[in-house]
Amino acid sequence: MALAALIGGTTAGVGVLDTELRYLYVNPALERLNGVPAADHLGRTVAEVLPEVEAREDLMRAVLSDGRSREITSSGRTPAMSGSARRYWHGAYHRLEVAGRVVGVAGILLELTASDDEQRQLARARRHLSLLDSANTRIGTTLDMDTTCAELVDLVVPALADFATVEVFPPDVAPPVRPAPPGVTRLRRAAVTALPRLRAGVARFGVAGDYVDYQEEAAVTRCLATNQPVIENLTGDERLGRAAPSPERVATYRALGMHSAVIVPLSVRGGPIGVLGLVRAGDSPTFTEQDVVVARELAGRAAVDLDHARRFAHEHTIALELQRSLLSEPRQPHPHIEVATRYLPADRSVLVGGDWFDIIPMRDGRHLKAIGDVMGHGVEAAVAMSHYRSLLRLLADEELPPHRILEQLDRMVERSGLDRAATCLLAVVDRSGGMCQVSSAGHLPPVFIDPGAAGTRLGDVTAGPPLGTGFGGYRTTEVRCTPGTVLFMYTDGLVERRGEDIDVSVGRLRELTLPASGNLEDLLDEVLDRFGPGAEDDIAVMASRARFAPWRRMRGGAKARRGEPGAGEPEEV
Structure with missing residues (x-):
């Protein structure tokens, strides 16, 4: 009992x-x-x-x-x-x-x-773990620096701070608009966000893209110098004055109730590339050591993504400059040759590719039109493209037929050790525009758009192997053209679509017609509007034609009727 x-x-x-x-x-x-x-x-x-x-x-x-x-x-x-x-x-x-x-x-x-304090600590730890877990999927979704910075501040507000900024050294995003004064650290604000109740006041600090100067005693400067987090208690006017980048900010900080801040370095390989600034205001608690640990972990992860973006931007800039220099508008080989070109990248986030085009005048009055596509993307593809173009210009001086140019170019590339194959289409056009010799190294056929109602036709060109393989076996095909016939050349990005046979895609080019204006620039605009959407690779296109005054065509025609030499060629006066 x-x-x-x-x-x-x-x-x-x-x-x-x-x-x-x-x-x-x-x-x-x-x-x-x-x-x-x-x-x-x-x-x-x-x-x-x-x-x-x-x-x-x-x-x-x-x-x-x-x-x-x-x-x-x-x-x-x-x-x-x-x-x-x-x-x-x-x-x-x-x-x-x-x-x-x-x-x-x-x-x-x-x-x-558990005690109330233990429960609060447990809840805070859970929030921190959840925040770190979210960082894996929410930061670094692109290779754009400003986007990565924006993702970081959006993650930490309101989970870790009431107001957050990411500032980076100017060379990492854009060149500074003016040199910084001696003893001043200048950063570019790449991203900023705040709680709704603080946004109006925070807007006085500027927006993303602004440059911010910090004096030597500022928390940001000390953070960058030591590569260590700096915790600032902003309750005292003296500390508040040191934290503010300028004296006029002190009153604003105080009006917004900002009472504590943490500046965390964004570092990679031991060197800072910027800072993450976290601020709390009003009734929010002050930052704890655990908060700083979490902020540093987030900053470390973001710094890796920013470094990847920085390296991508650096390589992308180099490759883009190379490609821009190579894809500059070809100089007119003759005043009677009209040329229009376009280059359209598949996506801004994709490295530039090896697409290129060129028009090279030849000493006998003819001109060589070329379009090609080096396999791959990035700096290596752009450098290879430059190599191909330089060799082609050298060979064009020898005034060979197109297939011989391709044969020599193939051998030279093989001997040079260049490990990137390329497709290439060459067309040698006489001065009258009446005869076109075409040869292909694995490239898609050209399109001929005849004036008037004559129609549009694909060039029946035998395609040899790509350049750089050493196989050779190229052939030249002669195609007759009337004065005013447009020769349209393109890279495969214009027509290749996943899940569709390439012959079907190329066949649609037979539907091309000259616009009512007859302008080649308008023609390329219409082509890209029609075929550009959905492209998965870069697109390079070139349209050209010979143009003559009527009296010149008549005199050439009279010679043809009389069987005189130079028939079909313009006469110089």
Whole structure:
């Protein structure tokens, strides 16, 4: 009787389970802890009574098996709970025996209750872990520096700060508009954001893209000098004055209630590339050491992404400058040759490719038109493109037919050790524009758009292997053209589409017609409007034609009728 009174009156939960771990008895305390009437426990397992509790039945079975008592911590939710937080219980479990026979297991449980401070710390730790986990998917989604900076500030506000900025050294984003004064650190604000209640006031500090100057004693300057986080308590006017980049900011900081700040370096390979600034205001708590640890971890991850973006921007700029220099408008080989060109990158985020075009005058009055595509993207492709173009210009001086030019170019590339193959289409056009010799090294056929109602036709050109393979075997095809025929050349990005046969794609080019204006620039605009959307590779296009005054065509025609030399060629006066 005394034992029953003790068990029934204790605040500890007591339960007895049989060898199948079904409840045989629960005391009133365990009934209250579980929020389930005692009668509803009997004959049921813990999992059946409390499906949302991790009861560790495996350890209870071990107690039944070897008779060694165990202390078990379990957690979960019970019907007695309100809210969504998990609860924790610590229990001691012992095997019960009667006359040497194992009859079950008895458990004594106490609920573990953390203090308010511990609960706050636990909640803060969970938020920090969630923040770090989110950083893996929310920062560095592109190779653009400003976008990465914006992703960082959007992540930390409001999770870690009320107001956040990312500032980087100017050369990493754009050249400074003016030199910084001696003793001043100049940064470019790449991103800034704040809580809605602070945005109007924060707007006085400037916007993304502005340059900010910091004196030697400023927290940002000290952070960059030591490559260590700096925590600033802004409650005192003296500290507030040091933190502000200019005296007029002090009143603004105070009006917004800004009371603490953390400046964290954005460093990679031991060198800073900028800073992450975090500010709290109003009723927000001051920054703790744990906050600084999390901020530094986030800054470290973002710095890696920013370094990748910086390297990409550097390489992209070099490659783009190379390609721009190579894809500059070809100089007119003759005043009677009209040329229009376009280059359209598939995507701004994609490295420039090896597409190129050129028109080279030849000493006998003819001119060589070329378009090609070096395999790959980036600086290497742009350099290879320059190599191909230089060799081609050298060979053009020898006034060879197109297939011989390709043969020599193929051999020279193979001997030079250049490891990037390229397709190329050459067309040698006489001064009259009446005859076109075409040869292809793995390139798509040209398109001829005849004036008037004559129509549009694809050049029936035999394509040899790409350049750089050393196989050779190129052929020249002669195509007759009337004066005014437009020769349209292009790279494969114009027509190649995933899931579509290339012959079908190229066949649609037969539908090209000259616009009503007859202008080649308008023609290329229409071509890119029609075929450019959905392109997965860079596009280079070139349109050209010979143009003559009517009296010149008549005189050439008269010579043809008389069978005189120079028929079909313009006469010089």
